[in-house]
Structure formats: C-alpha cells, structure tokens
Amino acid sequence: MRQYMDRLDPAGIDEAIKYLEKRRRQMVGKDASERMLGPNPFVGITRRGILDTAGLTTRQIRKNPGNVFRHALHFSKELAKVVSGRSGIEAPPRDRRFSDAAWKLNPFYRAWMQTYLAVKTELENWINEEDLTDYDKKRIQFLAALFLDALAPSNSVLNPAALKRLIDTGGLSAVKGIRQLASDLVEHFGMPSSVDKRPFKVGRNLAASPGAVVFRNDVLELIQYQPATEEVFSRPLLLVPPQINKYYVFDLSEHNSIVRYVTQNGLQMFVVSWKNPTPKEGHWNMDTYISALEEALEVMTSITSSEDFNLMAACSGGVTLVSMLGYFAAQEVSRTRSATLLVSLYDMESTTESPMMLFADPKSIQRARKYSARKGVLDGGRMARLFAWMRPNDLIWNYWVNNYLLGNSPPAFDILYWNADTTCLPAEFHAEMLGLFENNALVKPNQMKVKGTPIDLGRIECDTYTVAGVTDHICPWRACFRSSRHLGGKKEFVLSASGHIQSILNLPGNPKASYQINPGSTEMDPDTWLASADKKKGSWWENWLQWIGERSGDKIKAPSRLGNDDYHPLADAPGSYVL
Secondary structure, eight states, rough: HHHHHOOOOOOHHHEEEEEEHHHHHHHHHHHHHHHHSSSSSSOOOOOHHHHHHHHHHHHHHHHHHHHHHHHHHHHHHHHHHHHHHHHHHHHHTGGGGGGGGGGHHHHHHHHHHHHHHHHHHHHHHHHHHSSSHHHHHHHHHHHHHHHHHHOOOOTTOOOOHHHHHHHTTHHHHHHHHHHHHHHHHSSSSSSOOOOOOOOOOTTTBBSSSEEEEEESSSSSEEEOOOOOOSSSSSSSSEEOTTEEEBBGGGGEEETEEEEHHHHHHHHOOOEEEEEEOOOGGGOOHHHHHHHHHHHHHHHHHHHHHHEEEEEEEEEHHHHHHHHHHHHHHHHOOOEEEEEEEEEOOOOOOGGGGSSTTTTTTTHHHHHHHHHHHHHHHHHHHHHHHHHHSSHHHIIHHHHHHIISSOOOOOOOOOOHHHHHBBOOOEEEHHHHHHHHHHHHHGGTTTTTEOOOOEEEGGGGGGEEEEEEEOOOSSSSOOOOOHHHHHSSSOEEEEESSSTTTTEEEEEEOOTTTTEEEEOOTTTTTTHHHHOEEEEEOOOHHHHHHHHHHHTOOOOEEOOOOSOSSSOOEETTTOOOOOO
C-alpha cells in the first residue's frame, strides 16, 4: 500500500483503491461465513412460532405493567441525556454497523444511534427481569432483536456511509443498488444476495482436486482422489458429508481444501457426493442412506484391498455415520478403525443451547413434518432463507447495506458460494431427523433401529476424534462434547477457536488459529474439561494428521490408476450429482 501512495500517480492510487475494495469485500464475506448457521435447518422458524412469541410478550406486559412503566421511565431519562448531548452510550466495539466516524462526530447521527441503543438496552433489561423461563426469555429476546435489528439506523438510506458513497459516485451507487434490489426481488425471493457467484464454477475453481467417480448408485457417487505422494497409507479414509449441503466444502479451492491436505500427506481419500433428491425420492430414509454407504464401503475396500477403513463425517452427516457405526456394532462388524466427527451432535437434549431450537416445540416440529411430507422434500433454499433471519445482522442487513445502500457487489467468497448452493432432504429422512429431536432415541440404548436392528452407541469400539467450534451457533461445542461421550472406544475431543464452518476449514499456517485439547479426559463435564485443557497454536488439522496416521496402517506404493478392474472411473471429479 505504501509504495502505491508514495508514488501519488493515478495508476498507483487506482491500485490502492482496488486493494482496499478487495479487502473490504473479503471482510464482508469472512464475517458472514463465520456467522452463517450452516447446514442444519430441520425445523425452521414458522409464522406461528413468531405469533405465539408475540402473544407471550403481550401477555407478559399486561401481567406486569409496573415493570414496563419503570423501564419506560428510565428510558425517558436516558433520552433526555441524549437530546442534551450528555449521554455516554457508545456502540460496542464489535458492532460494525456504526463504524463510520459520523456516528460519533455528527450530533444528529450520534443522537440517533444513542436513542436506538438506549431502546435496545432497556428492552433487553426488561426481558431479563421478567418472571419467565429461560426458554421463553430467549424466544422473546429473539423476537425483540428481530425487529430492533430491522430498525437499526444503519439500515436507513440516511446511513452516512451510503450518503458519502452516493456523492462520491455521482449517484451511480443508488442506481446499482436499485438494480440489485430489483434482481433479488425476482431471483432471491426478496432476500439480499450474499455472494457474487460469477467468479465460481464447480469443477473449475471449486471442487477441482484431481480424482474420479469410481462408483454410482441412486443415492450417491463415490469419488476417489488421485494420490499426491509416491507412497500412501494402506487404510483408506471415507468422508461422509451432510445430506443438506454439497460435499465440496471439503474441497473448496486449491489453498482451502481438506481433500488436498489429506492426499498431500499420504492418505487414500474417498468422498461421498450425495444425490440431490426430488419429490419422487421423498421415501428415502436413514436406512436408504446407510445401505448406500455400505455399497460405497465395499467398493472402496475392493479398490484399496483393505478390509478395514477410517471414516469422517461433518454436521448432520455425523448423525448418519454414528447410526451406521451403531448398526455395525449390533451386527458385530469390526471393520472401522477410527471415526472423525466434525461439528456433529446427536444427543438432542443438548441442542437447547442452539438458537435453531428456539422454535422447535412439538407444534413446530409437527408442522415442519407435514410441510415436507406434502412437498416430498425439505427445500434447502427455503430453509436457508428462514434461517438467515436467525442472525439477520450478519446474513441479511449486512448485505442490505452493502448491496443496496452502498451499491457494492456482494463478496466473491468461496464459502458463501457453497453455502448458497443448497440441496433438499427427502421427506421421510427429514421426518426421522425431527423424530430424533423429539425422542432423542439415537443416544438411548436399543431405542433406535437401523434396518430393523436396535442400536447402542455405547457398543461402538473404534477410536473417535471429535472437533467442535467454540463460537459454533448450530452445534454448540458443549453439546458436541456431551454427544461424543455416548460413544464407546477411545475418545479424543478438540475445541477449535472458530465457528461452525471455520472450525472445519482451519488451514495450517493461519497465525490466528488455535485449538484446545485435553487428552483422555472426555468423561468429565465440558466446563471442567475446558478449565484443564491445553491451548495449542495452529490448526487442529496437524494434530489430527498425526492421530489418523497412527490408525492408517503401513505405507505402500501409491496406486498408478484410480478404480480397479471391477470399478472403472465413470467420470472425472467432481462427478455429476454435485451439479
């Protein structure tokens, strides 16, 4: 930057501006990717749930009007300070909505911001003081935040950053913003676009690691990746992604790919790519997915000549994986050497910590079940739009300001592109997942059946490596921790210093990356585990690589071709189902 500005010539200034714009768009995308809810929308937010919560709020106001009056009086006193310029209210340092200097220096904007923050604080204090259950308080807090976030001064056309942009561009920012709004009304159901999709193409600069589809059935494609070393470990690794998203979050770009990291370190890598179901596949259920995985495992062992294997799964794919492992244990099949579970929870009693469960009451669950049964599938795009409203500042108003008020293009960010590339869930599988929310049968011995066989997760004997994110909003780390304790065998738990998706994409070399580990101590409660855990700098990938290497057998010569005589390559990776 300095070398450009020192030159003070037009070319240098243009380069500096381009650099700053690139960094701005990267930060918009990075913040959103850290906060996006990710692939776990099974219940959703219903209109009835919102109305019920509004009714609860109204009843509470009528029940205790004195408390409302006290807070209104306190707010009026603070408002008087705001008007007279004596208020000391400041926006939280992490609230980037008010980062423009005008919110501090301009008397009008400062008073507007302080009034808004005073209302927000007073409303939060009122809710916290009301005699309500924690669950009801969280629902009312959510509803209040939903409306207050929408009314934030930063969302107004008078946003000082937007006005400056309007002047600087001679009105072109407004023209571009209006065009983008009109486009989103037609193409995105009125939701602001979160990503500029134009730079990306699956198979070209996303999901581009060299490999081939070596097996395909009605449910999945099995991709084998080209070894990147002369020798490989003899025991292969199969990765099982969640059914609600496409697999290539594990193979985003050349420099942001678990697939490449694994193959470059001598592991034989296979990945499942699920077919995106249509209503005619609405009858697919857990048994369907597990049977398809069993076929894939047989193909993988045939190709590698290894009778046992390592497994990896993420998020809701972890539910499928542990269900299959429970089935294997019931059938006394001991072919799994290890299982790696990324941001996965399956003890549903632990999901009360997650905001996605605020509206997962029995009536909402039943409505969600009926909706998918009527449609044949649970539409991923619809649920993504619903869940965006659970973090509207990051996933809606952030783009409202960026796209419409500032007239900027949304960020071109690979993670956001993947997150917008949604898939559907079959209605019957969706109903089964909702059933797990209701009865938590998966962690209750012999309460859940797979292919007619009762399963018990405690009988799973393979070693497990569980990764969770300290700021994960979908699968809170304590819930992941408690879930992992239901498994038998030797357990390792790792806590990454990031959120739901960034916990998975924790690349080595990031100076800010860290994780916490406390070997052999998963039987204690989560907070006790955390208090005595060791904090390590760097990525958990490096720790996991050593762990998985110890469970991957001897080194052998890398295969000279993909597939074998029985299973010929059907297509180059990423295959057809991902498209």
